[in-house]
Amino acid sequence: MDNPFTVALQQIARAAALAPVGKDFLERIRTPEREISVSIPLSMDDGSVRFLEGYRVQHSSLRGPYKGGIRFHPQTNMDEVRALALWMTLKTAVADIPMGGGKGGITVDPKKLSHAELERLSRGWVRALAPVIGPHIDVPAPDVNTTPGIMAWMEEEYASITGDRSGATFTGKPLSRGGSEGRERATSIGGWYVFEALRGKHSLPRSSSVAVQGMGNVGGHAAEIFASAGHPIVAMSDSKNAVYNEKGLDVAALQNHKKKYGSLDAFQGGEKISNEELLELPVDVLLPAALEDQITARNASRIKAKMIVELANGPTTPEADDELLGRGIPVVPDILANSGGVIVSTFEWEQNLAGEHWSETDVLGKLRTILEKQSALVAAKAEGLHTDLRRGAFTLALERLEGAYRQHLLKKLS
Numbered sequence: 001m002d003n004p005f006t007v008a009l010q011q012i013a014r015a016a017a018l019a020p021v022g023k024d025f026l027e028r029i030r031t032p033e034r035e036i037s038v039s040i041p042l043s044m045d046d047g048s049v050r051f052l053e054g055y056r057v058q059h060s061s062l063r064g065p066y067k068g069g070i071r072f073h074p075q076t077n078m079d080e081v082r083a084l085a086l087w088m089t090l091k092t093a094v095a096d097i098p099m100g101g102g103k104g105g106i107t108v109d110p111k112k113l114s115h116a117e118l119e120r121l122s123r124g125w126v127r128a129l130a131p132v133i134g135p136h137i138d139v140p141a142p143d144v145n146t147t148p149g150i151m152a153w154m155e156e157e158y159a160s161i162t163g164d165r166s167g168a169t170f171t172g173k174p175l176s177r178g179g180s181e182g183r184e185r186a187t188s189i190g191g192w193y194v195f196e197a198l199r200g201k202h203s204l205p206r207s208s209s210v211a212v213q214g215m216g217n218v219g220g221h222a223a224e225i226f227a228s229a230g231h232p233i234v235a236m237s238d239s240k241n242a243v244y245n246e247k248g249l250d251v252a253a254l255q256n257h258k259k260k261y262g263s264l265d266a267f268q269g270g271e272k273i274s275n276e277e278l279l280e281l282p283v284d285v286l287l288p289a290a291l292e293d294q295i296t297a298r299n300a301s302r303i304k305a306k307m308i309v310e311l312a313n314g315p316t317t318p319e320a321d322d323e324l325l326g327r328g329i330p331v332v333p334d335i336l337a338n339s340g341g342v343i344v345s346t347f348e349w350e351q352n353l354a355g356e357h358w359s360e361t362d363v364l365g366k367l368r369t370i371l372e373k374q375s376a377l378v379a380a381k382a383e384g385l386h387t388d389l390r391r392g393a394f395t396l397a398l399e400r401l402e403g404a405y406r407q408h409l410l411k412k413l414s
């Protein structure tokens, strides 16, 4: 697997080669402002104690407090968290929201923990990192394997340690605990807004067939949203395998099956295929919504989708980008396509700080306005530079970040 941080640096270099930025700024943006690695003690239900590795990378505060999710995964490590933090900095800049970029995680398989162990571990992450997070410093959120319930534990732990009752340190909380309307579906619905904003430019049909890799928070909601907008979902996968039905899957039935049996095995409404086969299906739209490093030099030449919308972070490598650009397959980059999550997280933070609660109509209306505007700007950048949408989005982000950097520098030097 490619080192995701190396991939992220390569992506920056490729954008900067087309739209040059200052050397000093480039060095600033390539280097995280702060990286913290902690050892979290966890008392297990059987009375034993384990020590788990936890992380927070605070990549950039040029445009606002650090912002980014916390991932619980057995393969999570500092390089992955560092890459995800850098992508967050670029994402908040593309969305033009007043936030910086950060990311956190724990190397753990949460499926092997009991509910009580998971709660103690989540609270342990907060105890280890409370001194460096806070509503105006660093505002974490959910990511792979972390849920609204986990955010509620974390916010509660933070409040009990610091006395801060604003509820604005963690976003993605349940509605009953200060969460925002629309947050749970925000990443996926945002992906759909971006897709609709760019669909016409790439001559995709009003009813486009869709394959979705991953059926967690992002993939699951995306399948529901695209299907209800008239785009048949022909394939979906979890981490083990995939199901394909050329005529369109019954998304609700598939999700119920997965909930009931914990796997897609024995689902009757489609043919079982592998995750690799799902990526190579002849569909209009491919939605990677699982993990990094899925579309690479190894399989890019076999991708048959007419458009890829990256709901996951980092699913496509630069080598694959080149192959897909050469074959005229547009890739809507993660830093634009999945930015709906952080945008609505920012709305949640604003609501918590102001003691307000906005309606879902307000939240989604504001989200759509931002994403339509930024999608058009990204597409215009890409066209102007005769390049792909990723480099269009990266150059837009770098331009905004460099503006903030020069202002900071002036203030510091004056």
Ligand code: NAD
Binding pocket: 142, 143, 144, 145, 146, 187, 213, 214, 215, 216, 217, 218, 219, 237, 238, 239, 240, 275, 289, 290, 291, 292, 311, 312, 313, 314, 338, 339, 341, 342
């Ligand atoms: P999740 O834990 O809810 O779901 C992850 C899904 O991916 C699960 O269905 C899992 O079975 C599947 N999966 C894991 N490994 C896989 C593999 N090798 N092949 C196929 N499927 C696999 O996580 P999520 O919150 O839905 O996040 C998914 C992606 O979206 C991640 O890249 C995450 O960083 C990104 N993202 C999430 C948010 C958010 O708001 N949750 C926001 C922006 C981006």
